[in-house]
Amino acid sequence: xxxxxMADQPGQSRSICPMVQGYDIEAVEQKWQxxxxxxxxxxxxxxxxxxxxxxxxxxxxxxxxxxxxxxxxYTFGDLVVRYRTMHGLAVLSPIGxxxxxxxxxxxxxxxxxxxxxxxxxxxxxxxxxxLRLGAVYDWRREIRSHDPAYIKFTQLIFLRFLQAGLAYRxxxxxxxxxxxMTVLANEQVLPDGTCERSGDVVVRRDLEQxxxxxxxxxxxxxxxxxGLQWPxxxxxxxxxxxxxxxxxxxxxxxRVGDQGAAGGGTRPEEAPLxxxxxxxxxxxxxxxxVVLAPEHPLVDLLTTPAQRSQVDEVRQLAxxxxxxxxxxxxxxxxxxxxxxxxxxxxxxxxxFTGGEVPVYIADYVLMSYGTGAIMGxxxxxxxxxxxxxxxxxxxxxxxxxxEGWEEAGGGAYTGPGEKINSGFLNGLGVEEAKARAIEWxxxxxxxxxxxxxxxxxxxxxxxxxxxCPIPVIHCPxxxxxxxxxxxxxxxxPDDVEFLPSGQSPLALHEGFVNVTCPKCGAPARRETDxxxxxxxSSWYFLRFCDPDNDHEPFSQEAARRWMPVDTYIGGIExxxxxxxxxxxxxxxxxxxxxxxxxxxxxxxxxxxxGMIRMAGEKMSKSRxxxxxxxxxxxxxxxxxxxxxxxxxxxxxxxxxxxxQTDQIIEGCGRFLSRVWRLVSEWTTAAGQSTRSGTLNDQxxxxxxxxxRTIRAVTEDIERWSFHTAVAHCRELxxxxxxxxxxxxxxxxxxxxxxxxxxxLLLAPLTPHLAAExxxxxxxxxxxxxxxxxxxFDPDLVKERSVTLVVQVNGxxxxxxxxxxxxxxxxxxxxxxxSSKVTELLxxxxxxxxVARPPHLVNVVV
RNA sequence: GCCCGGAUGGUGAAAUCGGCAAACACGAUAGACUCAAAAUCUAUUGCCCGAAAGGGCUUGCGGGUUCGAGUCCCGCUCCGGGCACCA
Numbered sequence: 001x002x003x004x005x006m007a008d009q010p011g012q013s014r015s016i017c018p019m020v021q022g023y024d025i026e027a028v029e030q031k032w033q034x035x036x037x038x039x040x041x042x043x044x045x046x047x048x049x050x051x052x053x054x055x056x057x058x059x060x061x062x063x064x065x066x067x068x069x070x071x072x073x074y075t076f077g078d079l080v081v082r083y084r085t086m087h088g089l090a091v092l093s094p095i096g097x098x099x100x101x102x103x104x105x106x107x108x109x110x111x112x113x114x115x116x117x118x119x120x121x122x123x124x125x126x127x128x129x130x131l132r133l134g135a136v137y138d139w140r141r142e143i144r145s146h147d148p149a150y151i152k153f154t155q156l157i158f159l160r161f162l163q164a165g166l167a168y169r170x171x172x173x174x175x176x177x178x179x180x181m182t183v184l185a186n187e188q189v190l191p192d193g194t195c196e197r198s199g200d201v202v203v204r205r206d207l208e209q210x211x212x213x214x215x216x217x218x219x220x221x222x223x224x225x226x227g228l229q230w231p232x233x234x235x236x237x238x239x240x241x242x243x244x245x246x247x248x249x250x251x252x253x254x255r256v257g258d259q260g261a262a263g264g265g266t267r268p269e270e271a272p273l274x275x276x277x278x279x280x281x282x283x284x285x286x287x288x289x290v291v292l293a294p295e296h297p298l299v300d301l302l303t304t305p306a307q308r309s310q311v312d313e314v315r316q317l318a319x320x321x322x323x324x325x326x327x328x329x330x331x332x333x334x335x336x337x338x339x340x341x342x343x344x345x346x347x348x349x350x351x352f353t354g355g356e357v358p359v360y361i362a363d364y365v366l367m368s369y370g371t372g373a374i375m376g377x378x379x380x381x382x383x384x385x386x387x388x389x390x391x392x393x394x395x396x397x398x399x400x401x402x403e404g405w406e407e408a409g410g411g412a413y414t415g416p417g418e419k420i421n422s423g424f425l426n427g428l429g430v431e432e433a434k435a436r437a438i439e440w441x442x443x444x445x446x447x448x449x450x451x452x453x454x455x456x457x458x459x460x461x462x463x464x465x466x467x468c469p470i471p472v473i474h475c476p477x478x479x480x481x482x483x484x485x486x487x488x489x490x491x492x493p494d495d496v497e498f499l500p501s502g503q504s505p506l507a508l509h510e511g512f513v514n515v516t517c518p519k520c521g522a523p524a525r526r527e528t529d530x531x532x533x534x535x536x537s538s539w540y541f542l543r544f545c546d547p548d549n550d551h552e553p554f555s556q557e558a559a560r561r562w563m564p565v566d567t568y569i570g571g572i573e574x575x576x577x578x579x580x581x582x583x584x585x586x587x588x589x590x591x592x593x594x595x596x597x598x599x600x601x602x603x604x605x606x607x608x609x610g611m612i613r614m615a616g617e618k619m620s621k622s623r624x625x626x627x628x629x630x631x632x633x634x635x636x637x638x639x640x641x642x643x644x645x646x647x648x649x650x651x652x653x654x655x656x657x658x659x660q661t662d663q664i665i666e667g668c669g670r671f672l673s674r675v676w677r678l679v680s681e682w683t684t685a686a687g688q689s690t691r692s693g694t695l696n697d698q699x700x701x702x703x704x705x706x707x708r709t710i711r712a713v714t715e716d717i718e719r720w721s722f723h724t725a726v727a728h729c730r731e732l733x734x735x736x737x738x739x740x741x742x743x744x745x746x747x748x749x750x751x752x753x754x755x756x757x758x759x760l761l762l763a764p765l766t767p768h769l770a771a772e773x774x775x776x777x778x779x780x781x782x783x784x785x786x787x788x789x790x791x792f793d794p795d796l797v798k799e800r801s802v803t804l805v806v807q808v809n810g811x812x813x814x815x816x817x818x819x820x821x822x823x824x825x826x827x828x829x830x831x832x833x834s835s836k837v838t839e840l841l842x843x844x845x846x847x848x849x850v851a852r853p854p855h856l857v858n859v860v861v
Numbered sequence: 862g863c864c865c866g867g868a869u870g871g872u873g874a875a876a877u878c879g880g881c882a883a884a885c886a887c888g889a890u891a892g893a894c895u896c897a898a899a900a901u902c903u904a905u906u907g908c909c910c911g912a913a914a915g916g917g918c919u920u921g922c923g924g925g926u927u928c929g930a931g932u933c934c935c936g937c938u939c940c941g942g943g944c945a946c947c948a
Binding site: 031040191232233236237239240241243245247276277279280291362363364365366368369370373374375377381382383384386452453454572575576647648649650653654655656658660661663666667668671673677708715723724726727728729730732733734737739781803805809810811812815847848850852855856858859860 | 862864865866872873874875877881884885886887888900901902919928929941942943944945946947948
């Protein structure tokens, strides 16, 4: 009955070119895409009685037509949506567009097109190419972050955060990108000190900026990671980013001025104090100097006239040095440290020893971390050691280094060991000494146990037009005044000039800027900064629960109905920023009362799909190596391209796009043809050469294969092994082709069961093909996607016979087909009676026989 | 430097619990069909020796545990990613 067989028959001149004849991919796929849309098959209401599941792919930034990265992402998402729907769940599958962002504004500066127009064109392009993929969404819930309805609630959330003290304004040294003409968050600066978007070298500037107090949640964000079903490496990245470190803070008395200089010293009762943070309080006896950050407020007070010029030089250097230069000098090592630090002329008293040590400033100490001051312990800290070398400072060991340490070059020893030169800590181990040192500080009231985080507050203001305006007013009398909630949204006017000025275009728009203070009525100025687009993406998944709500961001009941997102799918590039911000936002929204009763973790399970790479490089618009899906759509359809992404390798692995890729995609098209022929030609010529009645051995075996395939595909999908799920479907198809060629013909019932099962398994993988063939087989009946997922018969899945492997000394020497219930004695007897074994053994007696029935017997001699 | 991953045929990969290494594909070779091509189908395809029968070797490298290791343990090499003056 095979395609080629039928083509042989006169009067059955079906074409042998199946991708064209009988299966017009374009037409079939369009038909089903239209139908899914019109039927609203994947629309779910909030009162849907079925148990719920929330499946979400990261909403895309609309940069134009979809590329292979999108296709990959949405193929996985769609598979899960359809699969779970077939399991009887109400699956929430929304999508929207992350439509604020710099490219639209940069285009406006270049070409004069308004960012809205630019963005909406691109949304249309992206939407078209997503619809062409046949991924199904509840389009009624579509969100665009530049939509006034969305802006309104982003602003309302901002105001609630402001009220709760979670949003605040502060002057801060910020990362300024000269290319983007705006401030960046720490997260947006790459390790080499360049902008993640434009690649320009980021410089430091002091500016008044808006922040979200994410650090208030640092501990919770860190601890809660343990309970998440996320890839371990993503959790590790977040842990590193939060960067918790435990230690102690304590204060040291200072003596201003040169030691012994007449009139230069401070009287004891006026002695100022400096607080330092250390993770190694046990090493305090080895402190030989103290270092303050160049920006530390005590620096002026401590600097003596003689040291003034040197100190100013270091401060100047620190203020103007860009991140990239600082990194370069860090690599330069000790040589540059001389210039990067200076003695202030003053001294600090080590509370542990009572001795005085010199106070330095150096740019390797950061004002924004800890207390902005450290104790210098060169013996047990590598940076301190390098600094001490450069400045000729003393080194006192407080941990006994291992044998041969000094001979091997010495230097800082940071490992464990016995405490020495440390007074009451002598003889203890490092950990115990830390605890004792902290106790000692606490008893005297000069210090305590402290935890510090690397995580900084989130800088959210951007000097840009195409973002969500920050809804506050600056009043000369009342300071910062919130825009009254009934006046939201604050919308940016359209008639602005897009100039690369480094200021928000809003700042130049008189009509926007000039307002009256809502409190006192005085003339006031509107805030002209807009929000980081990561703010929009920090709550969109909540808005999806209740997208049309016009009096609150979302109803709490709706959020409780759907949250958390059960499966979140997206690129690993968002492992830190977006995911951390969204976790913070969810907690903050709960705590300000906007989302009571929802889980504090928004994404219960996160799947990080692999990147598409070309010649080792990430595929991206900026690299200009995007591969559009249109060519593949034309040749093998959406199903063919989906099949490629599903089968090319594990979904979490990166995909290398090579010369071979086109051929693999062709191969996927070939598989679709094989399925098409297998099912369609049998359906249209039904009854031909079929049997009914008793099942023969081959019929039974085919049934077993069918049921084993159902089990395998189900298990594969459950464990996100889509590529092996596809492989199992291919095996089934190969088996059915063999069967169809059988001498005795096929058994009608067996073959129909096989075809239907195959189509059900393919429904989430190649949905158009499965739907079309199902309709062909069951005209007028409910479609394949409204069928329940197939189940397997446990009896049929059991093996009927097993291959017993016979090994001699661990090497395979024979294979025997046996009953799966064979016992150890029988297996052993069989193995020993094998001619291969007797030949090999000769005169020798087996020393030991390991029998693992029914799979293996190992004869050891 | 620190912390995570990873390394299996010509290529992408599979092997879910320590038990037949290489499923499923891509590519390649040969054949069938065809005037021919395409498409389709059939066979072969880890490497080495051998005419064959057959034998030997093989999961980055070196050790170890075990009757038995791609899988577990120890030590390396290389590749990818994250963090990196964070005291």
